[in-house]
Amino acid sequence: MAACLNPPRLSSTEDDSVILFSTSNSPQDSISPSSSSFHHSPPPSLHQFRTAYKLSVRNLSYTLQPYKTTSFSFCHQSKTPEPLNILNSISFVTRSSEIVVVAGPSGTGKSTLLRIMAGRVKDEEFDPRSISINDLPMTSPAQLRKICGFVAQEDNLLPMLTVRETLLFSAKFRLKEMTPKDRELRVESLLQELGLLHVAHSFVGDEENRGISGGERKRVSIGVDMIHNPPILLLDEPTSGLDSTSALQVIELLSSIVKAKQRIVVLSIHQPSYRILQYVSKFLILSHGSVVHNGSLEQLEETISKLGFQIPTQLNALEFSMEIIRRLEDSGSMYETSIIEEKEPFPHLMWPEEENCGIQIAQSQCTKESFSSLCYAYLIEILFLCSRFWKIIYRTKQLFLARTLQALVGGFGLGSVYVKIGRDEGGVAERTQSIPFCLHLLHFCGVAHCAHGKFSCALLKCSIS
Incomplete structure (x- = not known):
């Protein structure tokens, strides 16, 4: 690599x-x-x-080039954008x-x-x-x-x-x-x-x-x-x-x-x-x-x-x-x-001409050692992102406290679902029925981060380009 x-x-x-x-x-x-x-x-x-x-x-x-869209109009044929x-x-x-x-x-x-x-x-x-x-x-x-x-x-x-x-x-x-x-x-x-x-x-x-x-x-x-x-x-x-x-x-x-x-x-x-x-x-x-x-x-x-x-x-x-x-x-x-x-x-x-190998990383010329080096580089980038994310969360005191309480309350809430559940067939059915509840809770806990997704994506592209 x-x-x-x-x-x-x-x-x-x-x-x-x-x-x-x-x-x-x-x-x-x-x-x-x-x-x-x-x-x-x-x-x-x-x-x-x-x-x-x-x-x-x-x-x-x-x-x-215009995006290809499907028309659902039955009255007239929509005009294709030029x-x-x-x-x-x-x-x-x-x-x-x-x-x-x-x-x-x-x-x-x-x-x-x-x-x-x-x-x-x-x-x-x-x-x-x-x-x-x-x-x-x-x-x-x-x-x-x-x-x-x-x-x-x-x-x-x-x-x-x-x-x-x-x-x-x-x-x-x-x-x-x-x-x-x-x-x-x-x-x-x-x-x-x-x-x-x-x-x-x-x-x-x-x-x-x-x-x-x-x-x-x-x-x-x-x-x-x-x-x-x-x-x-x-x-x-x-x-x-x-x-x-x-x-x-x-x-x-x-x-x-x-x-x-x-x-x-x-x-x-x-x-x-x-x-x-x-x-x-x-x-x-x-x-x-x-x-x-x-x-x-x-x-x-x-x-x-x-x-x-x-x-x-x-x-x-x-x-x-x-x-x-x-x-x-x-x-x-x-x-x-x-x-x-x-x-x-x-x-x-x-x-020099050898630089073409640097641009075309995905070419078959790259060896197994190069692939392992690329994986290591990705791992290092993930560690940098985690470090930056933790620094931002720690400095935002209110957000840090809210995330901590959210994790504690969510953990106790999910754990309480399994309290006093038997080991018979009825207990297995209750555990199975609790899975959708857990998934919904985790889903709504992550909805708050959707508003920052577009900004984070643009920031990541700017950082690694």
């Missing part, structure tokens, strides 16, 4: 090329956040991050040290595009010819999930865990090959990098329990998906629900990561301010699932002026483009495929 999941080490000139499928054990460069920004970070070492990455999306299309085209031939290229903003009106496919790039789709819905990294095509969503970090719009965080514990549990799930000491060093380094040292021992909190601020919660969500040091980071509206100052701090944090680590950041955003626009390298504007602009802010301003419009002083070019999105879509000359085509070849420095 270890041989399948871990590619062989390359020479010193190719060490950074393995970083896509490995995790650095060394502490990352810290960021000293000021009161309003995070861009006072020390320069990274020259030998640590010198591998350049290129993310290419070519003719990416996505169609939402497939819905979400994305139509999306193409763009981005390289290391760039921040790409995906913008557009609601319902244009921004979140769908990010989820496909992050590998959050089914295998049958994925086009292996549409996405490539360093000119190597991604053949399955599993490869993208391993390479890319994805921060969803909703913060899937447990309110009764501290910031440090949240990052540490994420490290336990994603950095199982590290020793506990190395994981703690990675978490401490990431806390300093994200500017969260002052709230490391504060609870995350939620609507009912007071915790950290909204901007700090968003930084914790980013840290959860940065714990394994991905070369590509995708964020779905990271500034949604934040005030202008917190939104600026989040963008400044992403900018410092991009510059220090030479990473690629692709994010969707709504109504960015003037201060945010200066950190963005490219803008990808979508309308009805198609690209109407792919380029810098200066190119967008030039295109708007060519269409005969003048940008109002109270709006920036991106905000004004949302008001004339139909004209941009009808112009036809906005977006040309030649813009994204690049002449120079990109060096294939990403991973």
Whole structure:
């Protein structure tokens, strides 16, 4: 299993090329956040991050297939819903040290595009010819999930865990090959990098329990998906629900990561301010699932002026483009495929051919020893989940007391059923009749947990992806 999941080490000139499928054990460069920004970070070492990455999306299309339903109407035949085209031939290229903003009106496919790039789709819905990294095509969503970090719009965080514990549990799930000491060093380094040292021992909190601020919660969500040091980071509206100052701090944090680590950041955003626009390298504007602009802010301003419009002083070019999105879509000359085509070849420095074994774990090449190692890894994850569950239950005093009383009362209640029951045929019949009562009692005791099932499932997927 270890041989399948871990590619062989390359020479010193190719060490950074393995970083896509490995995790650095060394502490990352810290960021000293000021009161309003995070861009006072020390320069990274020259030998640590010198591998350049290129993310290419070519003719990416996505169609939402309707679910097959059975009609029970006898009066008329129900109309079969037609497939819905979400994305139509999306193409763009981005390289290391760039921040790409995906913008557009609601319902244009921004979140769908990010989820496909992050590998959050089914295998049958994925086009292996549409996405490539360093000119190597991604053949399955599993490869993208391993390479890319994805921060969803909703913060899937447990309110009764501290910031440090949240990052540490994420490290336990994603950095199982590290020793506990190395994981703690990675978490401490990431806390300093994200500017969260002052709230490391504060609870995350939620609507009912007071915790950290909204901007700090968003930084914790980013840290959860940065714990394994991905070369590509995708964020779905990271500034949604934040005030202008917190939104600026989040963008400044992403900018410092991009510059220090030479990473690629692709994010969707709504109504960015003037201060945010200066950190963005490219803008990808979508309308009805198609690209109407792919380029810098200066190119967008030039295109708007060519269409005969003048940008109002109270709006920036991106905000004004949302008001004339139909004209941009009808112009036809906005977006040309030649813009994204690049002449120079990109060096294939990403991973060796043996890495295919790491992606296709279920292949017949995996031996019996690999299967036992996989079972052991699952057992370790279950122990981590039990530890986290116990910590949450213990900290919720009222819930802990209620669960204890529930177990005691339920145990005595089930035990009382068998009091003074004979050993004859009548006693056997009474024991048999008590089984449905026991099952109903246990069923209604577990109904209270159904409301948390959807949140727990999303949290588990976020932890182990």
